[in-house]
Amino acid sequence: MTPDRRVLQEAADWFALFASERHSDADHRAWKVWLDEPAHASAWQKVERISGQMRQLQSTNATASSQTLRGRTNRRQALKTLAVVMGGGALTWQAGADRLWQHWQADAATGVGQVRQIALADGAALWLNSDSAVDLAGPDHIRFLRGEVLAQAGTHGHLHLDCVAARITLSRHGRCSLRETDSGALWLTVFAGDAMLRTFDDRVEHVAAGQTIRFDSNGISARNAADEARRAWATGILLANDRRLGDVLDDLARYRHGYLGYAPAIAEIRVVGAFPLADTDRVLDALAATLPVRIHRTLPWWVTVEAFSA
Amino acid sequence: MSSNAVLHHHALRTVYIDHHGWLSAWLRRQLGCQDQAADLAHDTFLRLLARDRDLSAIREPRAYLHTIAKGLLVNHWKRRDIEQAYLQALAAQPDALAPSPETRALIIETLTEIDRLLASLPQNVRTAFLLSQLDGLTYSVIAVRLGVSERMVKKYMARAMFECLALMDTDV
Numbered sequence: 001m002t003p004d005r006r007v008l009q010e011a012a013d014w015f016a017l018f019a020s021e022r023h024s025d026a027d028h029r030a031w032k033v034w035l036d037e038p039a040h041a042s043a044w045q046k047v048e049r050i051s052g053q054m055r056q057l058q059s060t061n062a063t064a065s066s067q068t069l070r071g072r073t074n075r076r077q078a079l080k081t082l083a084v085v086m087g088g089g090a091l092t093w094q095a096g097a098d099r100l101w102q103h104w105q106a107d108a109a110t111g112v113g114q115v116r117q118i119a120l121a122d123g124a125a126l127w128l129n130s131d132s133a134v135d136l137a138g139p140d141h142i143r144f145l146r147g148e149v150l151a152q153a154g155t156h157g158h159l160h161l162d163c164v165a166a167r168i169t170l171s172r173h174g175r176c177s178l179r180e181t182d183s184g185a186l187w188l189t190v191f192a193g194d195a196m197l198r199t200f201d202d203r204v205e206h207v208a209a210g211q212t213i214r215f216d217s218n219g220i221s222a223r224n225a226a227d228e229a230r231r232a233w234a235t236g237i238l239l240a241n242d243r244r245l246g247d248v249l250d251d252l253a254r255y256r257h258g259y260l261g262y263a264p265a266i267a268e269i270r271v272v273g274a275f276p277l278a279d280t281d282r283v284l285d286a287l288a289a290t291l292p293v294r295i296h297r298t299l300p301w302w303v304t305v306e307a308f309s310a
Numbered sequence: 311m312s313s314n315a316v317l318h319h320h321a322l323r324t325v326y327i328d329h330h331g332w333l334s335a336w337l338r339r340q341l342g343c344q345d346q347a348a349d350l351a352h353d354t355f356l357r358l359l360a361r362d363r364d365l366s367a368i369r370e371p372r373a374y375l376h377t378i379a380k381g382l383l384v385n386h387w388k389r390r391d392i393e394q395a396y397l398q399a400l401a402a403q404p405d406a407l408a409p410s411p412e413t414r415a416l417i418i419e420t421l422t423e424i425d426r427l428l429a430s431l432p433q434n435v436r437t438a439f440l441l442s443q444l445d446g447l448t449y450s451v452i453a454v455r456l457g458v459s460e461r462m463v464k465k466y467m468a469r470a471m472f473e474c475l476a477l478m479d480t481d482v
Contacts, residue, residue: 008475009468016468019442020449020460043475050427050474053420054443060409064399065421066444070437071395072425131339146339183372184332259340259384302387 010034011043015051109133110147113255115236115277122154127234129179130255130277137162147254148179150234153193165217166199174209177231182250185216189226238275238283245269245291249305255280258301265307266293325371326355333375340383350386354379389422396421427474438463439470 014031017023034040057065110116110128118126121139128134132147142151144163153159153174161168161178163186170176174193180186188197189212197205197215205220207213212230214222229239233251240248246267253260255277269291275283284303288295296304333354337347357378368374396418400408409417428436434456441447441455442463449463456463 005476009472012468012472012475015471016464019467020464022449046475046478047471050471050478051443053424056420057417057424057444058446060413060417061400061403061407062444062446064396064403065417066440067399067402068392068396068421069425069428069444070440071399072392072429182336183376184329184336185372259387261380261384299391302384 007039007043008046011040011047014044015047108136109145112257113277113280115233117234120154120159122156123152124154124159125152126150129233144178144180146180148177148233150177150231151175165215166197169196169198171195175231176207181214185214185221188213188215189230191226191228191231232274233277236277238277240271240273240275242270242272245271245287245293245305248287252280252283256301256303258299258303260303260305262305263307266291266305269293322355322359325358325368325375329371329375330355332372333379336376337379337383341386346386350379350382353382357382385422388425389418392421392425393418424474427477428470431470431473434458435466435470435473438466442467 014034017027018031035044108116108118108126108128110130110132112131114128114130116128118128118136120126120136124140126134126142127150129148129150132149133145134149135143135145137143140154140157141160142149142162144161149161151159151161151170153170153172155173157172159170159174161170161176163178163180165186168176168178168188170190171193174195175191176193176195177189177191178186179189188195188207190207190209192209194209195207197207197213197220199205199215199217199219203219205213205215210226212224212226213220227241227243229241229243232239238248238251244267246262248271249260249262252275271287271291273286273290275286277283284295284305287293287305288308292308293305294308296306298304330351334347334351337350338344341347341350354375358375396414428439431439438452438456441452442449447455449460449467453460453463458466
């Protein structure tokens, strides 16, 4: 134990003594001596700060405060509370008015957990991944709003995809996916044909089949080989071909309401597998069954994946 | 303003202009509420300002802001849960005096902080600490309730306080 921690431990021991009904004048004198040391005095000030907070809670309906905090570790209790508060529809609160509005505004949108296919003219088609939205501006012109889309150009002409940072022109027969990340950057992956990317300050980039690039309004920041598995979601499957668990969980999070977090320690574990996206809880359980991780469900919408320690 | 402070201010402005847009949009999607998203975006930049490091040295400002915002978001959800649990506990006491909105906000704030400090402790340790400090029970009564010795209750109390002391100066 470091000296600092030892002093904190001593302060905590004194606190526990004085909070009991069994302490003597001799204890009190001994504590006074201990307190003379400046490091001890500053540790005791911290004890006072915590005690002060507890006194503040005690001054107004201490029972309610105590119940609130004691209920917090009991997960079953928390779940019950949540179910009562939400009237059973535990997950609906997330869909706020703002999001619904965007839903109505967009020509085509999917909710969390949905995947949708849209047929366009001339054999062209569009798949919307979970929680995605596009405007259909014209027969060969799509405005990407959010989420992830897989676009298939028609047999005769180009397909234009506009997003905040650039216009993408996909060649005849071309197939590509466009995905925004939480950080606001976009990934363009070309699976067939090729794509021209023109940023709004008029820089032009060519992306060939088999390539994937990351870009934003400042230009291209990465260029890699395309991962075929990245378009499997269009068939309702999340494919992981030796991918980082952190990336798989980031993907999975998009099919769920609420928060899916993970400990940094597990992010680098490699994952191989095909997971049905229709039931993400089952996917999580499957991961826990095959990898050294465990799923911690604090609340239905709040799930954390941690390292498994026996 | 020192030249350093001017630089810092300038860097913050740049980060703000470049990143406020997507950050607000992301938070809006998480929260489903424009006002709360605006508040949390604001808090994220305040947090960045408070960290007092060289902003121009942050290589991945997006990732950095994202991490801060995620922490604030989780905290926001926790606080909301605590608030709901508290209101329920109040409602369960029909004759209880309802605290004023200001008092209530202060209480929720303190409850959230105490909950954070106690979060990693075993249930018995937490319960002992709360029964003693909030419900005013003696160690002997707590010992009976938890089915342990009084000495153990004292150990629990010391452990709970130690955890609070060790965590209280750490970031949320």
